[in-house]
Amino acid sequence: MALLEVNNLKKYFKEVKAVDGISFKVERGEVFGLLGPNGAGKSTTISMISTLFKPNEGDIKYKNVSIIDNPSAIQQKLGVVPQEIALYPTLSGYENLKFWGHAYGLRGKELSNRIEEVSEIIGIKDRLKDKIEKYSGGMKRRINIGAALLHNPEILIMDEPTVGIDPQSRNHILDTVLELNKKGMTIIYTSHYMEEVEYLCTRVSIMDKGNIIASGTQEELLEIVKGKKKINLRFDKISDNLIDRINSIDYIENVDVHDDEIILTTQNGEDIFKDLIAKSSETENSILSIDIKKPNLEAVFLHLTGRALRD
Template sequence: MLRIENLYKEFGNIKAVNNISFEVKRGQVFGLLGPNGAGKSTAISMISTLIEPTKGDIFFEGKSILKDSKPIRQRLGVVPQDIALYPTLTGYENLSFWGSVNGLKGQELKNRILEVSDIIGLNGRLNDRVDKYSGGMKRRLNIGAALLHKPELLIMDEPTVGIDPQSRNHILDTVLELNKQGMTIIYTSHYMEEVEYLCNELCIMDEGNIIASGTQQELVDLVKEKTQINLKLDKNDEEVINHLMEIKGVYEAKINENVINLFGSSTDVLLADIIAKVTENGWMIETIDVKKPNLESVFLHLTGKALRD
């Protein structure tokens, strides 16, 4: 559906986006994950035709949007990171305005406002002024404005920044429901858990570059040896460490404040072998904690820093 080829965006000496390429297939929830300043918003601003790239091209349904942006604009909805609402108007008036901008009018517009308000969960508050809304309600109305014309492709740029957990969960569930109904979604976030929850495929960005891309499993496989098992036994000394290092798949074992930290791969096999080894030697497990690799681990492995640094 959408193909990005060797895209650059420079602002003076700053390379905000540096030669990125990826493809979004129809029906996906595609994630762009990275810390603030990674280049995610710049990338989607180019896809949204709001800014022109320095170099590269963007293809929608096989045709360059740099040569003709009209086809993608008619079928695109954008939820910007900044709230794009009129605070002194009611929720209904805001939706009416944005619907008319997208060519809706009359009964069709009224029907669509009611449908969208139900999707975003604001049908009981549409007659209130937006400046009376909570942060989460504003975010949901922001999403509603992008849905009025039934876009085929929806771009959501950090849609849950600064809101309460309940509103965040409502937005995440709304994204999944929209996708279930057939909408293709590009979702940017610096919250690893959101992308894990939503996205089929993703790119991890940092400092304008794509540093990894693929399905979640493909990315986690990059650091599959980083599984950590923290084990507290009734005995912890070098003899115990030596025995645990005999287990196939364990590549490191150390004692840290009376807890044994084991590092290896294939969590389920490791766990079974560790328990067998402990039982064989007559030791007793007091606590056991497994930390599987995740997208945060991938980012740390590739960049040497935490995702939100």
């Protein structure tokens, strides 16, 4: 029996089909990833699992019991780190954690012990007395995560917990996720960062426009793009003329421009170099480097949707 089972879940906001019939299972002890671009429906899905929103259709079962009819079955078992930071800026980190602890019914010695333990986990002990308004974005995030951990939940749901923070806090958060998981916590992690999902997750569902377009272990998902190559090209500069000419190579499947790089995917490995060099020599731009990458989850997304995960 899966710990959590989502079945044909739908949530519409008027005509916006935020979540349009998704199904997935989360097994006990795994780090499950929901990967998808902005507006895919990740937060809406999480709001339904955390019983904030009722779905229009479908069911969510926690240990085989529907949480739609019986929300209290899951509420105490769940820790949710929302996408939007929810803290009182004029209170200290400690006071914020205390507030959330009270909300979970923790009091007295038990609460102060848990605040102690949790601030150790999130690595913020020495700043607990400072007001939140003095914190960096990364430190606020860590308190937000700490708040979700106070009642020692069985399942931790994290909604894009590393957006807009410094690399050090980001790495700390990623390693905290793995550490918590090692101690037995089941984790649902949503992100539009392919690298994070690759680093953390045992199984992944890729979401787009309210639907799950692929699910599986990372190896299973990479099977979808087997044989494809992802090629990164750097030029001294990139002109529209250059992009047009590369697009005119008929066996190239996707052409994406990121700053000074052109990223393309193709099955054909034989003629590609010759053709790329020929095409770029017809322009005023020169190639600085050609780098072949193994396909990753980004390539899976690109293959299935024709779009990049991040725009």
